[in-house]
Amino acid sequence: MRAMQQSETQGAAPAPLLDVRDLRVTFDTPHGLVRAVGGVSWTLSPGETLGIIGESGSGKSVGLEAIMGLIKTPPGHVSGQVMFDRRDVLTMPERDRRQLRGEKIAMIFQDAMSALNPSLTVGTQIAEVYRLRRKCSHADAERKAIELMDRVKIPSAKTRIGNYPHEFSGGMCQRVMIATALALNPQILIADEPTTALDVTVQRQIMTLLAELQREDGMALVLITHDLGLVAETVDRAMVMYAGRLVESAPVSALFEVPSHPYTRGLIRSMPRIDGASGKLHAIGGTPPAAGRMPKGCAFHPRCEMRVERCGIERPNLRPVGKNRAAACHLAEEIPHV
Amino acid sequence: MSDTPVFEVRDIRKDYVLGKPGLFGGKLRTLAAVRDVSFTLCRGETVGLVGESGCGKSSLARTVLRLNEPTGGEVRYHGQNILDLPKAEMQKLRRHIQVVFQDPYSSLDPRFTVRRILSEPWQVFPEIVPPEKREARVAELLSLVGLNPSDADRYPHQFSGGQRQRIGIARALALEPEVIVCDEAVSALDVSVQAQVVNLLKDLQDKLGLAYLFIAHDLSVVRHISDRVIVMYLGQVVEEGPTDEVFRNPRHPYTVALLSAVPLPDPKRRNREVIVLEGEVPNPIFPPAGCPFHPRCAHARDICRSTLPPVRKIGEASARCHFADELDISGIAPTIEHES
Numbered sequence: 001m002r003a004m005q006q007s008e009t010q011g012a013a014p015a016p017l018l019d020v021r022d023l024r025v026t027f028d029t030p031h032g033l034v035r036a037v038g039g040v041s042w043t044l045s046p047g048e049t050l051g052i053i054g055e056s057g058s059g060k061s062v063g064l065e066a067i068m069g070l071i072k073t074p075p076g077h078v079s080g081q082v083m084f085d086r087r088d089v090l091t092m093p094e095r096d097r098r099q100l101r102g103e104k105i106a107m108i109f110q111d112a113m114s115a116l117n118p119s120l121t122v123g124t125q126i127a128e129v130y131r132l133r134r135k136c137s138h139a140d141a142e143r144k145a146i147e148l149m150d151r152v153k154i155p156s157a158k159t160r161i162g163n164y165p166h167e168f169s170g171g172m173c174q175r176v177m178i179a180t181a182l183a184l185n186p187q188i189l190i191a192d193e194p195t196t197a198l199d200v201t202v203q204r205q206i207m208t209l210l211a212e213l214q215r216e217d218g219m220a221l222v223l224i225t226h227d228l229g230l231v232a233e234t235v236d237r238a239m240v241m242y243a244g245r246l247v248e249s250a251p252v253s254a255l256f257e258v259p260s261h262p263y264t265r266g267l268i269r270s271m272p273r274i275d276g277a278s279g280k281l282h283a284i285g286g287t288p289p290a291a292g293r294m295p296k297g298c299a300f301h302p303r304c305e306m307r308v309e310r311c312g313i314e315r316p317n318l319r320p321v322g323k324n325r326a327a328a329c330h331l332a333e334e335i336p337h338v
Numbered sequence: 339m340s341d342t343p344v345f346e347v348r349d350i351r352k353d354y355v356l357g358k359p360g361l362f363g364g365k366l367r368t369l370a371a372v373r374d375v376s377f378t379l380c381r382g383e384t385v386g387l388v389g390e391s392g393c394g395k396s397s398l399a400r401t402v403l404r405l406n407e408p409t410g411g412e413v414r415y416h417g418q419n420i421l422d423l424p425k426a427e428m429q430k431l432r433r434h435i436q437v438v439f440q441d442p443y444s445s446l447d448p449r450f451t452v453r454r455i456l457s458e459p460w461q462v463f464p465e466i467v468p469p470e471k472r473e474a475r476v477a478e479l480l481s482l483v484g485l486n487p488s489d490a491d492r493y494p495h496q497f498s499g500g501q502r503q504r505i506g507i508a509r510a511l512a513l514e515p516e517v518i519v520c521d522e523a524v525s526a527l528d529v530s531v532q533a534q535v536v537n538l539l540k541d542l543q544d545k546l547g548l549a550y551l552f553i554a555h556d557l558s559v560v561r562h563i564s565d566r567v568i569v570m571y572l573g574q575v576v577e578e579g580p581t582d583e584v585f586r587n588p589r590h591p592y593t594v595a596l597l598s599a600v601p602l603p604d605p606k607r608r609n610r611e612v613i614v615l616e617g618e619v620p621n622p623i624f625p626p627a628g629c630p631f632h633p634r635c636a637h638a639r640d641i642c643r644s645t646l647p648p649v650r651k652i653g654e655a656s657a658r659c660h661f662a663d664e665l666d667i668s669g670i671a672p673t674i675e676h677e678s
Contacts, residue, residue: 055528056499155617169618170391199390199555201615204599208614226528229601233608253605270533272562274585274600280540281562283533287498 016043016083017187017220018067018105023080025059025066034291036062038244039080041318044188049214049221051235051252053228053267055288059244060224064190066090068107069097102133106181110193112173116165122149122176123161129183148179153209171202178209185217192224207234228271232256237324240264243289243299246318250325258337260327262304268338298329306331343414344549345379345402345435345517350411352394352401356623369623371397373573374411377566379517382543384550386564386581388557388596392619394573395553399521402551403437404428415517433463436510440522442502446494452480452505453490459512466513479508484538500531504538511542519551524559536563557600561585569593572622572630579655589650589657591665592631629659637665 025037037059044050054060065071066078067089082089089100101107109115117125126148127141136144142161149157152175165173174194181189191210195203207230214221223235231238231252238255240248240263248261259265269282286303289295295302301311310330318328329335352372372394379385389395400406402413404420412419420431439445446455456476460467467475477487483504494502503523510518520539524532536559542548554560560567560581567584569577569592577590588594598613615634620626626633632642641660650662659665 055530171618200557200599201390201595202618203601204612204614207601227601228529228603232603232605233601256603256605267529268603270530271603272533272536272556272558273603274558274561274597275602275604276558276562279562280537281533283537284530285534287500287531288528290498 017046017048018044019081019083020044020063020067021081021083023063023066023082024078025062025071026077028075028077029292031292035294036244036291037066040241040244040246042239042246042249044220044222046187047214047218047220048237049223049235051231051238052222052224052241053226053231053238054224054241055226057243057288057291058241060241061192063241064107064192064222064224068101068105068190069094070107102129102181102186103184104186105188105190106184106186107190107192108174108177108181108194110196112177112197113165113170115177116173118165121162121164122168123163126161126176126179126183129180133184144183145179148183149176151213152176152179152182154179169202170198171205174198174206175209178206178213182213182217186219188220188222189214190222190224193226194223195230196225196227203230228256228268240267243294244291245299245328246326247300247329248325248327249318250327254322254325256338258335260321260325260332260335261300261329262306262331262335263300265335265338266303266305306335342380343378344381344416345551346412346414346417347378347402348376348412348414349374350376350398350401350413351409352397352406353409367623370573370625371622372401372408375568375570375575376411377568377578379549379551381516381549382547383566384543384552384564386560386567387551387553387570388555388560388567389570390555390596390619392572392622393570394622395570396521397573398570399437399519399551399553403435403519429462433459433466433513434515435517435519436513436515437519437521438503438506438510438523440525442499442506442526443494445506446502446509448494451491451493452476452485455494455505456480456490456509456512459509463513475512479511482511482542483508484534498531500527500535503527503535507535507538507542511546515548517549517551519553521553522555523552525554525556532559539563557585557597569596572619572625574630574658575649576631576659577655577657579653583653583655587655589652589655589662589665590631590659591635591637593657595634637661 020042023037023040026033026035040063052060067082071078078090123142123145126145130136130141130144146157146161154160154172154175195206225231235252238250238252239246242263248264256268266284270284272281284303289299297312297314298316301307316328316330318326321327321332350372351374353368353370356367356369375398377385387395401408408421413421415431420428453476456479457472460472476490480487480489485501485504524535527535552560552563564581567581568575571592577584577593588597595613595615617634620633628644629642629647632638647658647660649656649658652663
């Protein structure tokens, strides 16, 4: 990972593992067509940890769900290209896609408790992956399930394999979900708010575990979160989404030091800090636009402190601003430090 | 900030009795959700209450509001023990102690307009605002929380989460309370909106002299808004003191672990030393003997396994740890002053 980060900063980026081009997701609703993700492009390198930051409704989850094929169509429409291993994931037959899911790309979710089947033991649910995908015998699959539970540090795996999800705490359920996701050694793990429902000490345990597993397996991790602290501590590169579009992408240290988008800067400044003084927070005024009612020009301009006339007329495209960075702001070069 | 306590909680206790005795009798099990918690709220003061799921912070909130009847202890409002009050008297007193809940989606009636939501409390307490002034008062309340007076005719679903939380706050303010219990009031909000609501709560406090009991699991928000902070673990207060003191110089190993676990939005410090607590919070039905934190504590010694530590006072703060004044652990907490 280190080596990769370096090669990236030297400009010789390795071939991307995942190449997302102009991904768009819209939904038919009773109120007309609603755009959830509007033309997002990004790449993921092998072994990289990528953070996707955004608030509710920014499209951060929907985009990844579309890549995984979890959007029901209709009412959803997904367009664009998602290249993995020289094939477009979005157009491949459902059979191949199922093969890809779990085998190459796995996903874990926020609410582990409800993502697991309450009527099956956790052992069955982990072992199922091996029985269905690897055609393992029951005994073999169970043995592997225990190994995996050990690996995600579920204590006394041998006895707990017969427990049901309700007998596990939220943190332990998340470990079970991580185990099922890692069962087939995927190259990419997508983690959608994996610790949001967990207490902070448990979050620390889970993030430590994910980092360890990633180091051992060398898989790439896409972390979707609203928590800037988590991003600062975990990822190599971060992308910020607002109103369905990418507004900034940068190596994480650069992003926190000199953001290139007023929204990123606003987010960082509005966050209460545990190592900060009390006093007023620098809140961003207003609220994000509703999906059906996008403002003209830059979607952020009604809330932006730096807006100029042009911002209300012309939508800024994502453009390179310095090394390995891109931002969608007319004034990207003029954003002050945090 | 004056020093006359508006709200005083003394040794409050809440036990839940679990299940029924078996066929052959047998002992009833009890779960001690809140164990002898005390604190004082003065006018214009915010006491933050932090802890993880199951530590008893919400039980405490419900108990001091008398939404649950406590098993023991006292809750005094201006010196009067409200736990002795008959139901009708208690009803009258409720206007002074209001609550703002976490979920702005389920705490507002979807069939009511904002006007009706805000004026409904006045049907119970008609003397607060005479009928002819209600229209104007609704508009006033809406501007007070940063909404538009013309929003009065809209329904909750027409508002965003942050705006709904503002409506919830306006409703709490309708009865002109002195104390507001904020139970995870900003937890469901996005960062940029959360900051607005935190600022609003602070402004209202300055303007109206409100006292807040601010319950949250997010330590950063608590640090920001509280004058004093209480840390709970398994129903007990493990540490308490002025916010700056507790965050800069935590004495209890649990507080240190809790602070250390919070991710810092500063990539330069990602390689700092952090404490990863082993295991999980024990089942509160069978709390460990001695100090409830000892099974997870890196500093536990024999005495911790057998004897519940007394509360040790250290300056203005106090911690329930046998070694509170000996352990040199505070350096691990990520509380180096950040210029802001």
